Amino acid sequence: MKDEPIMGCAEENPEEKPKCNPFGTRFLTDDAKVFEHNAWDDVEWSEEQQEEAKRIVENQKTMKVDEEKAIKLLSSPADQWDAFYAHNENRFFKDRNWLLKEFPELDVNEQCNSKKEKVEILEVGCGVGNTTFPLMQVNNSSPRLFLHSCDYAPNAIRVLKSQETYDPSKMNAFVWDITQEAPEDAPKPESLDYIVCIYVLSAIHPDNIRKALSNLIGLLKPGGTLLLKDYGRYDLTQLRFKKDRLIDGNLYCRGDGTLVYFFEMDELEHLLAEYRMEKKVMHVDRRLIVNRAKQVKMYRQWIQGKFLKPL
Numbered sequence: 369m370k371d372e373p374i375m376g377c378a379e380e381n382p383e384e385k386p387k388c389n390p391f392g393t394r395f396l397t398d399d400a401k402v403f404e405h406n407a408w409d410d411v412e413w414s415e416e417q418q419e420e421a422k423r424i425v426e427n428q429k430t431m432k433v434d435e436e437k438a439i440k441l442l443s444s445p446a447d448q449w450d451a452f453y454a455h456n457e458n459r460f461f462k463d464r465n466w467l468l469k470e471f472p473e474l475d476v477n478e479q480c481n482s483k484k485e486k487v488e489i490l491e492v493g494c495g496v497g498n499t500t501f502p503l504m505q506v507n508n509s510s511p512r513l514f515l516h517s518c519d520y521a522p523n524a525i526r527v528l529k530s531q532e533t534y535d536p537s538k539m540n541a542f543v544w545d546i547t548q549e550a551p552e553d554a555p556k557p558e559s560l561d562y563i564v565c566i567y568v569l570s571a572i573h574p575d576n577i578r579k580a581l582s583n584l585i586g587l588l589k590p591g592g593t594l595l596l597k598d599y600g601r602y603d604l605t606q607l608r609f610k611k612d613r614l615i616d617g618n619l620y621c622r623g624d625g626t627l628v629y630f631f632e633m634d635e636l637e638h639l640l641a642e643y644r645m646e647k648k649v650m651h652v653d654r655r656l657i658v659n660r661a662k663q664v665k666m667y668r669q670w671i672q673g674k675f676l677k678p679l
């Protein structure tokens with residue numbers, strides 16, 4: 369696993385427009401200046417670049433992972449993540465401190481509904497709490513927030529709950545494979561204001577994604593929002609996969625056996641439309657990261673979305 373750098377969102381609905389562009393505003397207008405900064409925002413891909421990306425993925429199909437290994441990895445994806453957290457504990461991912469920049473609605477104090485109302489959030493695939501704790505911290509003074517966090521890796525939940533800042537009066541961390549029925553300690557149906565999915569839908573086999581979405585959407589209140597951030601198709605991390613990594617379609621296994629799928633924006637949008645979720649925002653964040661010392665260009669693509677459950 370490689371950690372994700374800070375990333376930045378464009379809005380479809382003008383009423384949702386944030387005060388500043390959360391995806392950044394450093395645009396590359398002169399190719400000759402590319403190595404003058406570490407990162408460029410909203411970088412369009414040329415046709416050649418898109419063709420090259422397709423060619424790389426076609427080539428990966430000629431060196432797919434061994435079938436027996438693929439079957440083994442697909443049969444127990446939670447075990448791979450659990451082993452990952454048993455080994456790394458809380459030393460791997462960085463805190464997602466960019467969260468409020470992209471999802472300002474998660475600052476419950478900023479919400480215009482009644483100041484007395486509780487706001488219940490579920491963070492899915494929370495790992496060891498790199499989103500949970502920054503979210504708690506930013507809302508610290510607010511007795512309004514109750515934060516549920518789930519992950520299917522028991523070791524992740526163990527590490528999260530062992531943190532000094534874990535406060536059971538305001539937090540509920542529990543083990544749940546979201547492709548299965550919800551356990552008893554999960555939030556009640558139609559009780560949540562927000563569900564946050566950061567790099568988690570990509571960890572699910574495409575055959576199970578509908579079950580996961582249906583389970584999650586069932587927990588949202590009418591009027592509640594699903595917030596998501598995930599890997600986009602042809603992100604650098606997809607194109608860098610070499611031999612024995614491609615399982616099928618756009619699904620890969622990393623060196624540690626964890627799975628990762630690379631979404632097209634339309635694909636996610638259509639999936640959510642099947643559950644009558646209303647699109648508020650959907651954006652591909654295309655960023656060019658530059659290693660100036662080595663003169664290397666790295667093209668990243670992330671999908672960011674906000675979907676409302678209709679009243």
Ligand SMILES: C[S@@+](CC[C@H](N)C(=O)[O-])C[C@H]1O[C@@H](n2cnc3c(N)ncnc32)[C@H](O)[C@@H]1O
Pocket residue numbers: 449450461464492493494495496498499518519520521524544545546547565566567568571572
């Ligand atoms: C790439 S990590 C992201 C962790 C965290 N959201 C973050 O951004 O730091 C994906 C996480 O999703 C969890 N996960 C994957 N599939 C899951 C499922 N079906 N149900 C619950 N958690 C899942 C993994 O255990 C892992 O912690």
